Each structure stands twice: as C-alpha cells, then as structure tokens.
Amino acid sequence: MVYGKDEAILIVGSGCFGISTAYHLLKRGFKNVTVVDRSDILPAPDAASTDINKVVRSSYSDNFYARLAQEAIQSWKTKEWGNTYQESGVLVLGSSSDASKGAYTNSSYENDIAIGSRVNVLKDGDAIRSVFPKGVKVASFQDSSGYLNFDGGWANAAQGIRLMTANVIAQGGNVISGKSVVKLLRQNHKTTGVQFADGTTFYASLVVLATGSWTASTFPDLDFRGKCFATGQSLATIQLTPQEADVYRNCPVVLDFGKQFYTLPPNEDNIIKFALHDSGVIHFPIPGKAISTPRTILSHPQDGLSIPKTKVRALREHLRGVYPDLAEKPFAATRLCWYTDSPDEDWVIGYYPSDPSLVIATGGSGHGYKFLPIIGCIVADAIEEKLDPSQAKRFAVDRDCTQLHSGRTSAPEELDVEGLCSLEDLLPDFNSS
Known part of the structure; x- marks a missing residue:
C-alpha cells in the first residue's frame, strides 16, 4: 500500500x-x-x-549481515554521530581444537576478507596475546585461534x-x-x-x-x-579506577564465538562490560500462557537487574579466560538485557x-x-x-x-527468580564459597 x-x-x-x-x-x-x-x-x-x-562488528557468518554491517560502520563514522563509535578493533575468537566451536569464526573470517575488512590472522595463543597493549595481563588463549578485525569496535x-x-x-x-x-x-x-x-x-x-x-x-x-520470543542475556560490569582503566583502555573488543562470551574496553566512566552471547533465559509470568515476558528494572525495581547465580559464575569464569586480574574483582552491577529472538x-x-x-x-x-x-x-x-x-x-x-542459527543453538533456560544473584554473589570469592 x-x-x-x-x-x-x-x-x-x-x-x-x-x-x-x-x-x-x-x-x-x-x-x-x-x-x-x-x-x-x-x-x-x-x-x-x-x-x-554495544559491539559494532562486520564479523558475521552470513555474508548479507557482514556487508550490511560494513555499511553501518561507514555511517557510524560520519560527523552526526560525534564520538559515539569507537574503532577499537574486534578480536574474533573460536576454538582451535573443536571444529564446531570454530565454524562461526571461520565463516566470519571468510566474509570479512570478501568485503575487504582489514584483518590480521592469529593462529595460536602467542599471536592472540600480541594484539593486547603492553602491561595488560591476559590469559594463555591456549585452545583459541582467530583474527583481529581492525574495522570494528563499539558504540x-x-x-x-x-x-x-x-x-x-x-x-x-x-x-x-x-x-x-x-x-x-x-x-x-x-x-x-x-x-x-x-x-x-x-x-x-x-x-x-x-x-x-x-x-x-x-x-x-x-x-x-x-x-518473536523474549530472551534475557546476562551481562555484568566492573568499576575500575582511572589508573586501572587506562591499562585496558586501548584493548580491542574480545568476541569469543566458541565460548559465547564477549567483553569491551572500559568506557569514559572507567566501566568494563562483559556478557554471555548464549541463548539466554525466558520468563513466563502468567500461568498457562507460554509467552516469554521481560522482567526488568521497571517491572521489578527491587531485583529487575539481577541475573541468575549460575550466569554470574559463568561470566567470572569466561572473564578469567581473557583478563585474569579483572576476574578477581567484585562485579559492580549485573543486568538481564532482553532481546526479541527469532x-x-x-x-x-x-x-x-x-x-x-x-x-x-x-x-x-x-x-x-x-x-x-x-x-x-x-x-x-x-x-x-x-x-x-x-x-x-x-x-x-x-x-x-x-532452522536454528549456528551462532546460538542451545535452548534458552527458564528464569528461576529464586536463584537470582545477591550482592554477595558479586564478590570475587563467589566460586569458592
């Protein structure tokens, strides 16, 4: 019409x-x-x-989205967006020993090459560690391989x-x-x-x-x-001092498709964010109606930002696999970020x-x-x-x-509101408690 x-x-x-x-x-x-x-x-x-x-990347296993993201990145660079977009580079990782956990990364690399992205292949842990600034303590990345895409970052x-x-x-x-x-x-x-x-x-x-x-x-x-079903993805943040943040300021976005985890550099408020890129959780508040509904800070002011304790544990474990020192710090905040998934x-x-x-x-x-x-x-x-x-x-x-997409094939879990994290769960000794 x-x-x-x-x-x-x-x-x-x-x-x-x-x-x-x-x-x-x-x-x-x-x-x-x-x-x-x-x-x-x-x-x-x-x-x-x-x-x-948010992560801004052209690294997709689907060529359509790779090319569309490249177009979006060019738009982000125009003056109307000011400093909204920061081109830190995106470190795209996958498993070097498990083909199924490296497939998305490999396809993304092929598409990035096809669209002319500036990339640097990283075949092993030593190569991966070399892309981080001096003074940043990182994990061994023993079972990882991937590439650094210079044409990406965060907004x-x-x-x-x-x-x-x-x-x-x-x-x-x-x-x-x-x-x-x-x-x-x-x-x-x-x-x-x-x-x-x-x-x-x-x-x-x-x-x-x-x-x-x-x-x-x-x-x-x-x-x-x-x-159109609502899923909540778990994320957390750590508040750094200005001196601590300066150490990590020039790090790339780390996007590990094999582990379904990503972390971003500190923002201007010295906050570092990291999140799970898994299938998330679903929430059915109305008995008898299987319609997942977001549970947020507006609908539940007391605990609408809380994530499951199991997700806190997973976030700390994955963060330790990138920045070991940061993994020993208290988490400042958590959030279930609700998406509309297809x-x-x-x-x-x-x-x-x-x-x-x-x-x-x-x-x-x-x-x-x-x-x-x-x-x-x-x-x-x-x-x-x-x-x-x-x-x-x-x-x-x-x-x-x-057909399920290859990026997130596991089924989402139903949200257990009795198992949400408390302030104590955000302390660094959570795993050993």
Whole structure:
C-alpha cells in the first residue's frame, strides 16, 4: 500500500528499530511521524538499546549481515554521530581444537576478507596475546585461534539513541514518552490506531510495531509463528579506577564465538562490560500462557537487574579466560538485557499478513543495535514496498522459520527468580564459597 507523505504514521517503541525508522521516514519527506514509548524516561532504561556500549562488528557468518554491517560502520563514522563509535578493533575468537566451536569464526573470517575488512590472522595463543597493549595481563588463549578485525569496535549505545531521537525531533517528528499501548484498534481487518493504558487513543493511517522484546507479550493476539520470543542475556560490569582503566583502555573488543562470551574496553566512566552471547533465559509470568515476558528494572525495581547465580559464575569464569586480574574483582552491577529472538536470527520486518496498515519491525536477535544508523532504511523500504525481494522474503513475518542459527543453538533456560544473584554473589570469592 502506498502512503502519502502527509498521512499519519505511528511508531510504537523508541528503541533501535523505532527511532531509526522515524529518522529515515522523515528524511524521505514524511511529515506526520509520531513515536510513542511506554517509558516515562527516554531512552527507556530497560530497553536493549539503552546500554553503556554495544559491539559494532562486520564479523558475521552470513555474508548479507557482514556487508550490511560494513555499511553501518561507514555511517557510524560520519560527523552526526560525534564520538559515539569507537574503532577499537574486534578480536574474533573460536576454538582451535573443536571444529564446531570454530565454524562461526571461520565463516566470519571468510566474509570479512570478501568485503575487504582489514584483518590480521592469529593462529595460536602467542599471536592472540600480541594484539593486547603492553602491561595488560591476559590469559594463555591456549585452545583459541582467530583474527583481529581492525574495522570494528563499539558504540556508546544510549548516546546513539539520544542523538537519533534529537535528530527525529529536529526534523519535525513527534516523540512522546509514558504512553503504554495495550490494544490495537481495528476496523474492517485493518489497524486504525492504538489504545493506551490510560484509556486514550491515537489514530493513524499506518502503525509500526517496534516494541522489541515486549512484542509477543503486549500483542498476544498477533501470530508471529514463533519468531518473536523474549530472551534475557546476562551481562555484568566492573568499576575500575582511572589508573586501572587506562591499562585496558586501548584493548580491542574480545568476541569469543566458541565460548559465547564477549567483553569491551572500559568506557569514559572507567566501566568494563562483559556478557554471555548464549541463548539466554525466558520468563513466563502468567500461568498457562507460554509467552516469554521481560522482567526488568521497571517491572521489578527491587531485583529487575539481577541475573541468575549460575550466569554470574559463568561470566567470572569466561572473564578469567581473557583478563585474569579483572576476574578477581567484585562485579559492580549485573543486568538481564532482553532481546526479541527469532530462531534463524533474521529480523522481522514487513507488513503483518492480511493487514495493509500494520508493519512489524523487531526481531533484533541480539544483533540489531550496530545497524542503528541504517536499519530504519530497511523498514522504510518495507513500508514503501521498495524492499529488495530477497530481503522481503528473509524478514517476512510469515516466513518459514524452523532452522536454528549456528551462532546460538542451545535452548534458552527458564528464569528461576529464586536463584537470582545477591550482592554477595558479586564478590570475587563467589566460586569458592
């Protein structure tokens, strides 16, 4: 369906997908674009895109995403993003003895070479250790091999969202906080608007749902055919002194696909973040309804940032396999970062079947943020029905989606709220207690 530039477009969700879509629609001349978000504070404190930093890499086993990430990285380098993007390089690791744990890294290397990335092959532990600055104590990397991709790094995630939000407003877009959508309004099998929790309504010619990990639980009547389920990924941080942070400041991002773990250099506040890149946890708060729902700092202020004790243990163990000294420090904070996962890890972008007034833009699957500068262009193409047919098929809401992606093949665990970590669990003697 073709929409006029003056028709009302409502985007629900102001995270990566939503705010980027608004930005690109406004750039194309659409004049009546409104973004609403459930959070009173923007960026939303519990959104996946609101974080101290995110990895920005072109290292994908899928050539499509490798090339798209390369395009995004070029956009990150433009002046409108200021210092949001930091090109620290990305150390991509895999197992040198287990072929199954090295397959993703090997495929990523081939794709990085194909797109012309600047890379340095690292065949063993000695070569890997050589890429770290002098004075940084690192592990042996005895069973690892990989490569250093110089064309990558990390982005200040929350800053990127704030900058794009300001740009949307500067272009005439409306961004409204504190409006939680509870219902889609429909007439003659078409979406005509939304109803908010406060009873008010908003009518629009087109509604775009960019609600991230809240998509399935907020709209249980929509059939996503298993493509939008919320999973919580465990991360932790360590607060360093300025002197300690300076030691690690120039380290690359370490992304170990074999161990499903990554860590980033310290940010400007001297905080170092590290996380698990596994299948995460799922949460079913409503008995009898198998719809995973995020459990965050907004829904559970007391312990919404806590992660399972088992994940704390795994994080410390993996951190010891990179930076042994840091692994002996107390963790400053933890968080379950909630993603919208699809089994094939492809995004969900396109018109909802049989409804020409409803577009879905979600399914980040833990690898959406790095595309913030350009992902809205894909959504805008879908809205204007200009999307390349191969991409439209890849992202379709009703596509067949039965094959698990090779990056994260294990099943997610159900969240045990009785087994969440306490402050004591964040101390460095946790493993021996």
